[in-house]
Amino acid sequence: MNAQMARHIEQIRRRWWVVLSVVAVTVLATAVHSADADATYVGKSLLVQSSPERTPEQDATMAVGYATLFNEPVTIGRLRERTQVPEGVSFEARTVAASPILTIEATAEDPEVAQTAAQQMAAAFRDDINSVRNAGFAKEIEGVERQLQTLKSQREPDGSMNPLVPVVQERLDDMRADATDQLRDLQLRAGVTKMEPQFALQVATGAVGGLFLGALAALGLAAMSPRLMNARDLLHKTGVEPLIEVPRAGSIRGNRLREDRLRMLANYISLQDLPRSAVIALTDCRGARGAQDLAEDLARLSAQQGRRTVLVYANNSTSPPSGYPGFNNVLTDRSLVDSALTDSAVDSLKILPAGPVIADRYPLLSRERIDTVLDELRVGTDIVVVVAPPVTDSIDSHPVCAAADLTILVVGKRVSRSGDVAAAAEALTKAHAVLLGAVLVDGKKRRSAESQVMLAQRANGAVERPTLLDRQR
Template structure:
């Protein structure tokens, strides 16, 4: 039965702030382009808009009951009258008188009304008259004319015979336009551009259901992440191996994978481990080969079996003859001897190539003779690593998963879709396979990457130069180790943990 490690989501999930920072690092160019395009557009559009100037005249309203004396009630009355006068200034009789006074054939009452704005200053006896126009001189002239006409009109009105309305501050010619505001328009456009860019980035991230991090793996398939492997340099004919000049930190990721696999199966040690993927191109053969090398470097005798009887690659990776191999052992019912386990340049690592390709791979792998061959290989080595075809393409991998002690799924970052990974896990569950977890392959290293890979890369430089120091496990892997050790119970001794390169007390307290 497929078994997912019991790890709390909080132990694996990075803070949302870090996820947004990572998204910003991936989409920085979109934010930059959005801000630049919006800001540039706002600049040129603002340049085409004619400037508008505003001039303001201020009136004071004094209403008294008794000429020559002012009491508190007079002040209250004057404050109330400011609201009335503010409305009266904008009415047609005053505006028609202003139009006649200006004597401009192009100025109408409607145009003047659209340019005019009056305000009663709160808790005062002041009324402001503001006029906006594309000519600063014209704006000042109209504001003063409106004020003068209204003062003359009110002086002739009987209601104001015991008070005065006068101009306390005439309008002056404005030196700078009130609109458009170049800086404000550009700032608002840049903010809008950033907002739109963020929306596009979030939409694309939401619609992109490919696996990118351990959180995506857990959400899609409910499985733990055993490790993250970066993009490895290789040519089209040969898969990259840790013996071919891989960066040291990438080679060490397979040592970490080996440690995590041993811990995840510590309760029931696995002798036969299948490495497969949902689709082709995810890097299962590369992962299987380098995982086998890492196990061999730990002192185990490892047999790497190429059970991909449709598109085998391991014989090219290790420069081996493929004229005989797994299919030869099955069809000829031959015993597994030293000649069948082909040695490699890696100590303790042996490869069983696929051999001649059969017309019926699934039937051949499901035959009981395959079980017998695997048992013979197990008797000669400590660990058998099996490379298989993709799960969703053919039935071969499901047959092999049912026969293996444990299965490792490989997913390519930003390539493998969550639905495909979920379907692969469901297929393994139906085959009653023991799925240890997922290896995220082709991880993009750097600040824009996902998961713990960037932080591991930075921390790696602190100890990579010490050849005598053991492989350290990143903090985000510690919950995986702790969970597996907890399931194993007290049967795990400190000495066994130390043999796997992990200090139990140190890692338990590092989280």
């Protein structure tokens, strides 16, 4: 199964209620129609294609061609006008096995109407086919007759008949008796068959048709829906490269799966061609609320591997500790960087809080100021992880992401819209930020209003502990 087929199956599975609704409607409509349907009658009339100088197989092939010709809507319409059969009667021609016998069937609600209509249409079709053949033969016969009359008038010197007259006469008789390619009556009133409504079969057919229509409806809704359900949707609808899907934590199994996905993401980032003391920025797309959680987890994993890591809250939020200077302070005075950094309970991890909230940071967020702060943080550091403001909701994120070596866009699963993701990617490109890709996270609210960096893991899975910054209080 290729990726496209798997994506369609997943879209149908997620919208099972659409499929079920369409199936229910079609089954109900079919059942009501079948319950009210009366018995119908099929009248039959038989014609035969038989040529003296041909094999039955050749005549059978001709009969198939005649059946195809009769079933053309244009042919039925022309013959219907000629015979004046009722409008409610339907017709179909078919061959009897591999034989030259042609069956004309008429379906009506009355047995006598069905039989009469079949007989009339069979006779009209026979005459229509034979008239074309006879028109061509009539010209040939007329020419031979003229030749015969000429020969009869040309007698021999002794007054006897021209010896060619018997030869031409015999040829003329053969032409008049030739039945090649002619349709002939076999049994114009071949009987009537009563057709009872097949309730179970019709309902089953309706269910199959409803299933097909429901699947098409589900695929149509998926194509029109702007919401992103998985990595395939992200790539197909926005063109942004999906990095990984990070599930929400909660259960032991969910915690383990989340931790595994985070480690995969951390390993993928570490394999990029990054400079020493690289800066990684994470920013939320509209609808997502996972950049801060993701940045904290990536910083923790980096520090656990022994890298000297700094986690920077550049999102102008009320992150603890509120009494400490933070990113907003060091933008005005880079000498405060060392004093603003706080230790965490994870070795090799330091934190630069957001600092006091500033209503309008535009005068402070110049590219030069941000580069100066990041250069100070790079000293003696292996990696800097930055929580940037949401890219689609705040212009502050543009210079922050542009100053980073790589930017990761965080997309809310089932919440973020394709248009918002595409707009976010375009905004980052215009800001000259290097977009590594997008991470799909659960679109629901963050796991806490405060920082949730985990300190350690137990053997049976990742376990959330008190926050790093809470430990500083």
